[in-house]
Amino acid sequence: MRVKEVADLVGISVRTLHHYDEIGLLIPEETTEAGYRKYSQDNLTMLQQILFFKELGFPLRKIGEIINDPSFDRQEALMLHRKMLLERRRRLDGIIATIDKTIQHSKGEIEMTDKEKFAGFDFSSNPYEQEARERWGNAAVEQANDKVGKMSKSGQEALSEGMNDIYRKLANLRGTSPQSAEAQAAIGEWYDFLNRLGSYSSEAFKGLGQMYVDDERFTKNIDQFGEGLAQFMCEAMSVFAENNSKE
Template identity: 50%
Template sequence: MALKVKEVSQLAGISVRTLHHYDEIGLLRPERTAEAGYRLYAERDLERLQQILFFRELGFTLLEIRGMLDDPAFDRLEALELQRRLLERKLEQTRRMIDNIDSTIRHAKGEMEMTDEQRFEGIEFTNDPYEQEARERWGEAKIEESKKKLAEATRTPGLSAELQREWEERVQTLAGIRHEQPASPIAQQEIGRWCDFLHHFGTYSPEALAGLGRLYTEDERFTAHLDRYGAGLAAFMGAAMEEYARRHGSED
């Protein structure tokens, strides 16, 4: 039986806003919606959410998680086995750190002596081989591609005063309509002007515009910068750009 967003929120122990955010950035889009417009989550959606939460607990970014889950080569059973190995390693490392803390407490109380080497036993910051395995298996190419797009999109250090003013005007205008539906006529009109403005810095295909829009919510730097103009602006712009790209892509 399909579940509503509030039911999934209670079931998984995450907020409704988080689920909405996952939908907005294309990380977890329910298979269907009811006639009234609310989201309905099927068993397949819950399986994907479980994977998202496992990978989040293991320290992967939302961008990395989406890259892995959307990879055609992704295998859920293989992922579960890998996640188990990662969590076992994390548990063992946590136990060693707890032992270190216990010894440090005893040392502070004068109950034992610790060598310099013992002070740092169990504290590791090296790359986990299983974590690297996951990236190489499912997500490395997509992650690197997204990072490249981000670098290209943010490489605008020499904005002229005129372009800077236009940038501010466009963003402020979008902030003023951010509560509109991304597919509404006014949203599409203004996001179209924003996309036209972006062509000052390079040529963007519809696919590239959609990718850049997703980065507005997947990369914390973009989100923090845009949301200074109004909470939720990054998510609104990202969704509007994806819709704009979809419409214009179909015209090619």
């Protein structure tokens, strides 16, 4: 297909395709002696992948790094795109429902509680993935996504409950010293839990604990199990990392 045909098919401009070619993001299968760009089916497949990443807010430079990485797995990427878009749809559906109720409320047709007025504004649903990627690279995050994505619904529920059990155990210990044997045993369970999903070094584990207190979204989420839990975990994770730095 020629560039104009591709542009018409996809709904983007010819200039955009020219730009993708110029920056090495999407190089046509062939460029004729007359300078006409010709795109193959493989080109179209890659263009679709680029647009999926773009829809999710990835900058072009980052998209290029991802798709040109020899370890890039298109099938895995598609599954991740799907999960991220489903989460976006879930949040949008919640906000739309709140808008509909607000319209009815403004007409005097229904009453709304203060809590209902803010339903759908879910700022705690997985806001941390990008930070984790930037701080420790993609490996641990992608590995965790892959493992969780392959689990059955019951498996995912069991995973969530296991996570909450550790949070509750740590919450019951937050009045003790982070260096105590009980606290270190419990935080060791958290370390083992995370490493069943990804691959966290002692240093990365310590850095994650620091993020629990540096980022108010982490703090708010964790402190649901008990006020001060995020700070307690941060300190306990630091001690654990120092004690296990040779591992």
